[in-house]
Amino acid sequence: xxxxxxxxxxxxxxxxxxxxxxxxxxxxxxxxxxxxxxxxxxxxxxxxxxxxxxxxxxxxxxxxxxxxxxxxxxxxxxxxxxxxxxxxxxxxxxxxxxxxxxxxxxxxxxxxxxxxxxxxxxxxxxxxxxxxxxxxxxxxxxxxxxxxxxxxxxxxxxxxxxxxxxxxxxxxxxxxxxxxxxxxxxxxxxxxxxxxxxxxxxxxxxxxxxxxxxxxxxxxxxxxxxxxxxxxxxxxxxxxxxxxxxxxxxxxxxxxxxxxxxxxxxxxxxxxxxxxxxxxxxxxxxxxxxxxxxxxxxxxxxxxxxxxxxxxxxxxxxxxxxxxxxxxxxxxxxxxxxxxxxxxxxxxxxxxxxxxxxxxxxxxxxxxxxxxxxxxxxxxxxxxxxxxxxxxxxxxxxxxxxxxxxxxxxxxxxxxxxxxxxxxxxxxxxxxxxxxxxxxxxxxxxxxxxxxxxxxxxxxxxxxxxxxxxxxxxxxxxxxxxxxxxxxxxxxxxxxxxxxxxxxx
Ligand SMILES: Cc1cc2nc3c(=O)[nH]c(=O)nc-3n(C[C@H](O)[C@H](O)[C@H](O)COP(=O)(O)OP(=O)(O)OC[C@H]3O[C@@H](n4cnc5c(N)ncnc54)[C@H](O)[C@@H]3O)c2cc1C
Ligand code: FES
Numbered sequence: 242x243x244x245x246x247x248x249x250x251x252x253x254x255x256x257x258x259x260x261x262x263x264x265x266x267x268x269x270x271x272x273x274x275x276x277x278x279x280x281x282x283x284x285x286x287x288x289x290x291x292x293x294x295x296x297x298x299x300x301x302x303x304x305x306x307x308x309x310x311x312x313x314x315x316x317x318x319x320x321x322x323x324x325x326x327x328x329x330x331x332x333x334x335x336x337x338x339x340x341x342x343x344x345x346x347x348x349x350x351x352x353x354x355x356x357x358x359x360x361x362x363x364x365x366x367x368x369x370x371x372x373x374x375x376x377x378x379x380x381x382x383x384x385x386x387x388x389x390x391x392x393x394x395x396x397x398x399x400x401x402x403x404x405x406x407x408x409x410x411x412x413x414x415x416x417x418x419x420x421x422x423x424x425x426x427x428x429x430x431x432x433x434x435x436x437x438x439x440x441x442x443x444x445x446x447x448x449x450x451x452x453x454x455x456x457x458x459x460x461x462x463x464x465x466x467x468x469x470x471x472x473x474x475x476x477x478x479x480x481x482x483x484x485x486x487x488x489x490x491x492x493x494x495x496x497x498x499x500x501x502x503x504x505x506x507x508x509x510x511x512x513x514x515x516x517x518x519x520x521x522x523x524x525x526x527x528x529x530x531x532x533x534x535x536x537x538x539x540x541x542x543x544x545x546x547x548x549x550x551x552x553x554x555x556x557x558x559x560x561x562x563x564x565x566x567x568x569x570x571x572x573x574x575x576x577x578x579x580x581x582x583x584x585x586x587x588x589x590x591x592x593x594x595x596x597x598x599x600x601x602x603x604x605x606x607x608x609x610x611x612x613x614x615x616x617x618x619x620x621x622x623x624x625x626x627x628x629x630x631x632x633x634x635x636x637x638x639x640x641x642x643x644x645x646x647x648x649x650x651x652x653x654x655x656x657x658x659x660x661x662x663x664x665x666x667x668x669x670x671x672x673x674x675x676x677x678x679x680x681x682x683x684x685x686x687x688x689x690x691x692x693x694x695x696x697x698x699x700x701x702x703x704x705x706x707x708x709x710x711x712x713x714x715x716x717x718x719x720x721x722x723x724x725x726x727x728x729x730x731x732x733x734x735x736x737x738x739x740x741x742x743x744x745x746x
Pocket of ligand 1: 273274275276277278279296297298299300301302303304305306307308309310311312313314438439440441468469470473487488489490491531568569570571592595596597598599600601602603725726
């Protein structure tokens with residue numbers, strides 16, 4: 242049975258274990274979160290500051306980053322036509338140039354330092370699987386022409402299933418993100434790193450800037466970088482109204498022969514999305530298929546969605562056996578632009594809503610935050626400004642939908658299932674009370690109250706990742722209640738209660 246640990250990438254991890262923080266400390270830069278964004282912020286600032294600290298509530302890069310598909314591209318799916326329509330040509334051009342700059346920076350860094358991370362330079366391909374997508378691609382091609390993005394158009398079938406057209410950006414890349422980050426960590430010997438250390442509170446005003454951890458230790462800092470996926474900074478910002486979680490599944494297997502799917506980074510424009518790339522292990526190539534993307538607020542059966550992805554891989558790409566499968570979530574913003582920069586009138590910086598394109602965007606964020614802290618001008622600051630107005634029709638529409646989701650989780654019978662198998666979990670209802678129950682393979686039962694500590698939505702049990710997931714704003718908790726992601730301020734409490742549930746065999 243697969244669990245959150247089973248990611249193709251994490252099997253490569255050679256990172257050491259880092260200690261838990263057990264004292265009060267002072268540091269110049271405190272980075273909350275040790276995914277790709279936090280680690281790269283530390284790297285970029287290490288030439289300017291000797292005293293940098295990363296605190297990670299779990300293990301470095303074991304949340305979103307370790308479950309990515311690791312394409313490095315500024316193609317970002319079907320996006321430029323929409324950016325021009327909603328934001329205008331100048332902003333769309335800035336978005337493209339910022340991500341191209343980050344792409345070039347990352348690829349050059351890997352080449353210059355000879356970083357062993359399976360870098361593969363290849364084409365990024367937006368393909369049309371339907372007639373409707375064909376028209377999207379025509380619009381996207383016009384956007385590329387207007388923005389000066391190098392591209393190639395084709396109408397021959399490019400994949401084993403019917404495709405109507407494709408828009409290719411040459412010279413893009415893929416890599417093994419864990420091998421890359423292990424190399425970067427090796428260059429951060431002066432950075433203090435603490436794992437299993439969760440920040441529960443930050444204070445940031447003219448007199449003092451500090452964070453408090455779960456064990457009540459104080460970390461005083463000059464600057465705090467929120468590289469925590471969902472921004473930890475609270476203030477009066479209500480980020481949960483501006484950013485929203487979207488999910489997807491990944492399955493990895495072998496195709497019968499590599500000519501079936503030519504090397505490349507493939508993605509289509511409309512749901513169901515199927516993203517495809519190759520990944521290498523022991524000189525063997527595996528196909529990494531990602532898809533069934535959707536907003537996290539729909540209440541669907543996680544296992545069925547994963548199964549639909551695998552069926553597509555079997556029927557259309559002839560993948561008979563999958564060796565890895567997982568679930569992952571990233572944040573999107575209600576105005577399509579990530580939030581990167583300094584929180585107004587504070588010593589805090591945030592970087593979030595990478596829209597499943599965090600490989601280039603995290604590099605961009607680390608460069609922008611480095612420039613902001615070291616008082617250099619960064620030309621992309623205005624576009625990504627996290628303090629911009631979000632009073633848009635899309636923001637209002639999204640938040641109305643969120644209110645509905647809250648009530649759906651309260652009323653919905655479909656999330657209740659009193660039958661729990663070993664190695665699985667469920668939301669059960671006993672004498673009118675809901676409990677979250679997970680029974681491990683040895684029969685040990687873990688019981689929690691399935692209510693999100695953020696704003697009290699009822700949690701769903703996700704049997705793909707063995708987590709409790711909040712459909713409202715994306716908080717996620719391991720089966721034993723440990724918080725993994727999202728705005729929830731604390732873990733779920735494990736209840737010492739015997740519900741007398743016998744696992745189904
Ligand atoms: C299915 C899927 C496929 C993807 N594929 C691609 C791709 O091909 N190319 C691409 O460019 N992008 C891709 N992405 C997006 C990319 O993986 C993410 O944008 C990126 O990994 C986010 O990195 P991060 O460091 O910001 O967040 P994370 O990796 O989530 O790191 C944040 C860290 O902060 C820690 N943390 C949170 N709160 C606290 C706290 N209070 N105290 C201490 N620590 C805390 C968390 O534990 C976590 O480890 C994909 C995303 C998904 C969902
Ligand atoms: S994350 Fe907001 S209610 Fe759960």
